[in-house]
Amino acid sequence: MNIQLRDPKEIMRLSRLGSFHQSKLSFLRSFLDEFKNWEFKKDLFNLDENGYGEAVYSFKKKDRVYSLVCFANLISDEERSDRVIATKWDAAFTLYDGIPSKTDIERLKKEVPKQEIGRLSYKELTLSRANKSIRVFNHVVERLSKGLQPNLKLLSQVGYLYRTTAVYGSGKFGLADRFRIKNREEINGPFRLEMMLVYLVRQFTFDQVNHVAYHKDPKKSVKLDENICKNLGIGNSTGLGMAPFIVNHPTLLNNWIMSREIALQKIRQIKDVNDEDSNLFIECVTNSLTNITSWNTESEYQKNKTKSLLKDVKKFLDYTKNQFNFKTEYAFNEIYKWLEKETCDECIEYIVSIMMEPYDYITKPLVKLMSSDEEKYFDIPTHKKVDDLLKIIENEYSNILKIDFEKKENNQNFWFISKNKEEPRLADRYKENGSDLEQPLAIARDIKRLYKKLLTTKKSLSIAKFLSNNSELRHVVRRAFIIEKFPYSEIQDNTISKQTMPIDMLRLKLSFFGALKFDPRSDKWLRICMFQGAPLPQYLESYDEQWVYKVNI
């Protein structure tokens, strides 16, 4: 059966992208798969009785070593902020390429806790910081020191002991540029080193909480139960900094979405689904209900989405139990068609993710296609004609061309970089100053401007000549030629509309990271949880690949 890839004009709408969920293609899951055979070690654990000091963890295979260097510091409650304005954190981390010497650790001790204002070197690969969930961390210390395990209800409300508030890589603040390491086989997948950092930080949080509890009462204290550790993840607080990334890396975005779409296409094309695979799929959907019911948020927006998701997933399970037979030919195609007809976007994308669970042979090769050599596609094919460009725009951006940017609400916001914090921000152009310094992130509006200009230009004119008179449109000319080759490279929506939900852009990226439990704190930032339910490092070698659906606190 010939199943077409889903239409980018539908899938790349923000509301749809903002309904994506983690899957086997997610980076934290492919990271675990890649590093499951690496040797894990705690190389240094030099904390004082209050848990402040340094620690080093490593993954090693043959001659290659990656070391997480951790620095835990004392801060006061009022200094604890998830925003980029913060200058102090409970802990700061860097992933070092190799085994750090004492001199390296001393150097890093001066720089890593300073984060954005520190300077790193090409030997450091990623940089991060994290804050404690104070009520959870203190509660766990208190209970462990008395020889008791913590209250699981409290733990399930939060899901982690620490949350990271930024994870940097790829040359930021002097870190190694991607090109230095891109040929390493083990990191042939996006954000793999960022995932490693977060995973090792999770282990540090368990070791630190045990250490502090022990020093509080060496005689009575017990260690945090390993099963509880496994069911705790690492939180993350994410703001607008992530949003421009997906606009600024179109071929990378394409490769992420394309991999997901190819996976779905191939699964829908399976003629006979065997019992083992259909059972695993249904088991994962059923088990995942715990993830939905333990998804805590105060956001009305997310509460409504989660409520619809829960209702529709239950409806889906009822359908598969009572009305559907997996012996039907092309069973997953039938399921997909039913989902499209009967359920919300959130549920469609949720089930699509879970469809991948039985099919390693489909997903594993796709993981290797999720990076991008972006430089290759940067140059504009200036020998082409205006007519070629017009056709691309009419074919690929037809929904965008329908937007009327003369209407105030469609041109309401502008993206800018804050001078104070050097971070992306979004503001109302009719109320705030600064729109003259707008960042080039209003792609839909600029594509429409380009289109209007092209309509009044001679069709046989070369793009080279067109650009010599229209340099202000160069950035979108480049994009239009990229989308011709990469159909999922562009958000098919207006990123400056009054109705835009910026968190949809964050959520898209976070779903590919493998995040769970999106908890919007406003329309511009949210908290999530990563690695909740993931195997502990000492058990990585033989872990249950469906761990994500087996969280049980």
Place this chain on the structure above:
Amino acid sequence: MRSLSEIETTVKRASRAAGYSWGISEDVGKSIRILELFGLPGVKNLNQYYKDKNFKKFENLNLISEENVSNTTPFCPIILGISFLDQVRAMKQIKKINFGVIAYPMIFLSFLSRASEIIGKKIYIKIDKNEFILNYNVNIFSNILDKNIILKEMNVEVEIIDNQDNFSDNEWKELYQLSENTFVEENESLKQGGAGAGLTDND
């Protein structure tokens, strides 16, 4: 040491602040990154050019021919570089091109390097006494162009150079300060609303 990623971002922003469109600024970012990767003084030249641009005029050459002579002021290396990049496919018939005079030709060189990759041909460029062969965007600097030369039994000195910038801290600061002109100074209202987050986050 500044990473290439930092250099590209800062150059892009500084170029925008210097008056170029975002699209051209993206190209300048990529080009200067290439120069720095090859160990050539991209940031140094660009920073000086942007400083000169404040009080000197430069000519924009949009259509390249075999002989290109600026009228009263040197050619802007950026507009010239962009034009070369865009028109290189259409210049197949031209074997040799003369330019007189180009401001900060090192900046122009970076665009030629990319152009070499686009057409799949090596490009030779002579700037005063310095000769370069641009090899499909893999840059080799050499003044030895006599292919018949055979070097036999000679002493060879190899030096591994520590990672260091090709520019001074001050030059970086100046370019960075220019890039900051693309940032928005936030008033209280923007500070409160632009990021959409709370001020403290204890949970």
